[in-house]
Amino acid sequence: MSNISVSTxxxxxxxxxxxxxxxxxxxxxxxxxxxxxLVHAVRGVTYELRRGQSLGxxxxxxxxxxxxxxxxxxxxxxxxxITGSARLEGDELLGLGDAELSRIRGKKISMxxxxxxxxxxxxxxxxxxxxxxxxxxYPDVSKSEARTRCIDLLDSVGIPNPQQRVDAYPHELSGGMxxxxxxxxxxxxxxxxxxxxxxxxxxxxxxxxxxxxALEKAREEVNAALILITHDLGVIAGHTDDVxxxxxxxxxxxxxxDEIFYEPRMPYTLGLIGSLPRMDEDRNQRLTxxxxxxPSMLNLPPGCPFRPRCPxxxxxxxxxxxxxxxxxxxxxxxxxxxxxQLEGKAPDDVFAAVATDLSVExxxxxxxxxxxxxxxxxxxx
Amino acid sequence: xxxMLDTPQTAANPVIAGRNLVKEFPVRAKGxxxxxxxxxxxxxxxxxxxxxxxxxALVGESGCGKSTTARLMMNLIPPTSGEILYExxxxxxxxxxxxxxxxxxxxxxFQDPMASLDPRMTVFExxxxxxxxxNLFKNGGRDRVNSLIEIVGLNPEHRNRYPHEFSGGQRQxxxxxxxxxxxxxxxxxxxxxxxxxxxxxxxVINLLEDLQDELGLSYLFVSHDLSVVRHIADKxxxxxxxxxxxxxxxxxxxxxxxxxxxxxxxxxxxxxDPRKERTRERxxxxxxxxxxxxxxxxxxxxxxxxxxxxxxxxxxxxxxxxEPLLRSDHAGLTRAACHYAEPKQLV
Numbered sequence: 001m002s003n004i005s006v007s008t009x010x011x012x013x014x015x016x017x018x019x020x021x022x023x024x025x026x027x028x029x030x031x032x033x034x035x036x037x038l039v040h041a042v043r044g045v046t047y048e049l050r051r052g053q054s055l056g057x058x059x060x061x062x063x064x065x066x067x068x069x070x071x072x073x074x075x076x077x078x079x080x081x082i083t084g085s086a087r088l089e090g091d092e093l094l095g096l097g098d099a100e101l102s103r104i105r106g107k108k109i110s111m112x113x114x115x116x117x118x119x120x121x122x123x124x125x126x127x128x129x130x131x132x133x134x135x136x137x138y139p140d141v142s143k144s145e146a147r148t149r150c151i152d153l154l155d156s157v158g159i160p161n162p163q164q165r166v167d168a169y170p171h172e173l174s175g176g177m178x179x180x181x182x183x184x185x186x187x188x189x190x191x192x193x194x195x196x197x198x199x200x201x202x203x204x205x206x207x208x209x210x211x212x213x214a215l216e217k218a219r220e221e222v223n224a225a226l227i228l229i230t231h232d233l234g235v236i237a238g239h240t241d242d243v244x245x246x247x248x249x250x251x252x253x254x255x256x257x258d259e260i261f262y263e264p265r266m267p268y269t270l271g272l273i274g275s276l277p278r279m280d281e282d283r284n285q286r287l288t289x290x291x292x293x294x295p296s297m298l299n300l301p302p303g304c305p306f307r308p309r310c311p312x313x314x315x316x317x318x319x320x321x322x323x324x325x326x327x328x329x330x331x332x333x334x335x336x337x338x339x340x341q342l343e344g345k346a347p348d349d350v351f352a353a354v355a356t357d358l359s360v361e362x363x364x365x366x367x368x369x370x371x372x373x374x375x376x377x378x379x380x381x
Numbered sequence: 382x383x384x385m386l387d388t389p390q391t392a393a394n395p396v397i398a399g400r401n402l403v404k405e406f407p408v409r410a411k412g413x414x415x416x417x418x419x420x421x422x423x424x425x426x427x428x429x430x431x432x433x434x435x436x437x438a439l440v441g442e443s444g445c446g447k448s449t450t451a452r453l454m455m456n457l458i459p460p461t462s463g464e465i466l467y468e469x470x471x472x473x474x475x476x477x478x479x480x481x482x483x484x485x486x487x488x489x490x491f492q493d494p495m496a497s498l499d500p501r502m503t504v505f506e507x508x509x510x511x512x513x514x515x516n517l518f519k520n521g522g523r524d525r526v527n528s529l530i531e532i533v534g535l536n537p538e539h540r541n542r543y544p545h546e547f548s549g550g551q552r553q554x555x556x557x558x559x560x561x562x563x564x565x566x567x568x569x570x571x572x573x574x575x576x577x578x579x580x581x582x583x584x585v586i587n588l589l590e591d592l593q594d595e596l597g598l599s600y601l602f603v604s605h606d607l608s609v610v611r612h613i614a615d616k617x618x619x620x621x622x623x624x625x626x627x628x629x630x631x632x633x634x635x636x637x638x639x640x641x642x643x644x645x646x647x648x649x650x651x652x653x654d655p656r657k658e659r660t661r662e663r664x665x666x667x668x669x670x671x672x673x674x675x676x677x678x679x680x681x682x683x684x685x686x687x688x689x690x691x692x693x694x695x696x697x698x699x700x701x702x703x704e705p706l707l708r709s710d711h712a713g714l715t716r717a718a719c720h721y722a723e724p725k726q727l728v
Binding site: 060061160174176177204205206207208209210213231232233234235236237238257258261262271272273274275276277278279280281282283285286287288289290291293353354355356357358361362 | 442443533534536548550551578579580581582583584585586587588590591605606607608609611612613614631632635645646647648649650651652653654655656657658659663665666667668669728
């Protein structure tokens with residue numbers, strides 16, 4: 001018997017065909033009020049996710065990649081101000097109450113977090129937690145049925161001896177096994193969308209390979225769409241179809257994985273690729289770092305947020321923030337005024353391969369100071 | 382020829398060398414007496430040599446003993462057995478007073494720059510502290526600190542700022558400046574870029590390469606990331622459960638890793654190249670690293686080894702009973718600790 005189509009929800013499992021839009025996010029904005037002012041963490045994210053598709057979201061820490069998915073799942077604190085829309089199969093998710101969200105979370109859309117030890121409850125066995133995920137949505141499933149399904153699920157994510165492991169507590173498992181239990185919980189109800197937020201960052205590379213394989217298998221078995229959030233471009237290259245690059249809370253480039261890696265049209269993407277040490281290149285190849293630091297999300301200066309770090313910037317970049325503009329007919333979009341100049345450019349054509357660049361650091365600082373001054377003026381008013 | 386190759390492949394005079402280093406941490410019972418009930422074999426017989434202006438990378442997964450080895454090499458923790466040779470002296474035999482002047486030559490850079498900088502000291506004070514400790518601040522210490530700030534690419538006007546005012550990459554530069562303050566000969570870099578974002582990590586890697594060329598430093602670079610290692614190292618030693626399983630120059634190792642663990646490690650690292658990533662061979666290891674308090678007999682990797690499963694019974698018996706030593710009489714260019722080593726091109 002197949003592992004997944006167990007009686008519990010065989011009839012109700014998602015039956016949509018590959019290619020249907022399951023999740024539609026439109027102009028999502030998230031801000032957090034703080035003592036220092038409003039932090040605009042996500043500034044207009046729009047994407048469509050189709051069944052069976054896997055979308056990678058990549059960006060540096062603080063670029064808003066996690067906040068975007070937390071907003072969709074309704075996991076942000078009450079103080080967060082969220083606007084825009086996120087539709088799961090046509091039904092709006094934003095603004096739903098906790099009870100309504102609880103019926104959707106874990107059933108139609110589920111999430112895998114970075115640290116498996118904090119996402120599992122230490123005082124219950126993994127079997128209990130897996131059964132809970134099933135029985136909370138299908139109360140008519142008996143305990144013994146749920147247990148069989150738990151064992152099947154653990155088996156399908158590659159946990160050896162699932163009959164014994166089902167009674168183990170999280171602390172008795174290794175990091176990789178815990179993360180596989182979390183994946184099993186996420187796929188327990190055949191969700192339409194699985195969001196994996198840095199699922200392998202806390203794990204060793206050989207274990208990362210195991211977990212990513214389990215995740216891939218899980219996704220295929222339940223025919224779900226996957227959002228893979230990570231800062232590791234290597235993981236993105238091997239496990240996604242489309243990529244969304246985020247910078248300062250905004251998507252700056254989106255396209256198929258090949259377009260992003262081979263024809264990036266946004267200086268930031270190009271810089272990220274050039275700054276990555278690669279195992280298939282020898283050490284004579286100098287890295288091209290992106291100097292400076294990402295802007296503070298409190299009082300962003302006007303214009304392109306990447307301008308201070310961008311070696312190509314011109315006067316217009318300080319005034320007008322570029323929108324996502326189509327590059328070709330394929331749906332590849334990028335937010336840069338000069339994206340056509342980047343055609344066929346390699347990272348070291350644009351970025352200098354030096355260790356430090358004080359002029360860039362100074363410019364980043366000047367931009368920050370300018371924004372702070374602007375903020376102070378507004379305060380006075 | 383083979384006999385020559387079997388000695389570690391290094392320059393004639395290593396700056397610092399560790400010989401058969403062993404470190405066991407006692408496991409104690411919970412009772413009042415805290416009797417010793419076992420030992421964690423963190424490092425079991427590791428020999429390393431680092432030459433002048435050379436980078437030796439120590440690679441492995443968490444818990445394989447690579448950080449412990451780096452600390453042993455600095456004589457920060459006493460080894461259970463083995464010796465560390467520096468300038469013809471065995472550091473493990475020295476007293477604290479005898480060790481103190483040598484500490485100036487061996488410096489350490491930590492992984493987490495925020496945790497390793499005192500939040501209540503300014504950048505100037507942080508970098509000046511090693512000079513003050515060694516009574517070197519009085520003659521020209523101020524200028525030395527200012528020039529160090531510039532060398533690592535920070536703005537000298539920021540010398541009176543506190544660590545929290547800097548970004549992660551800048552904090553790591555402060556940590557490097559502090560390590561350089563006493564003009565060391567060897568830097569132990571314990572995962573110096575793992576906590577940084579990629580766009581910033583590249584700047585720190587370039588800085589380390591530039592410093593090595595300018596100051597003639599030797600590095601022991603501890604890392605779990607083979608792609609960073611390929612960029613920075615001259616030689617690589619791969620560790621598994623407290624032992625070196627394979628070593629060689631960077632070019633030799635990446636041209637054809639011969640130990641099954643190195644092969645698995647290399648194939649597990651994702652390449653940022655979608656086309657290559659779709660076609661490359663992937664060796665996924667099963668299971669987890671065994672506990673270092675009770676390591677498997679014979680070859681320590683055999684419990685997870687994909688090659689072991691393909692061997693027949695008599696061959697498997699050899700893996701179980703006989704501990705493989707580092708050897709170079711196999712088809713590859715590296716020295717691998719495997720009875721059935723066979724090089725395989727993976728990148």
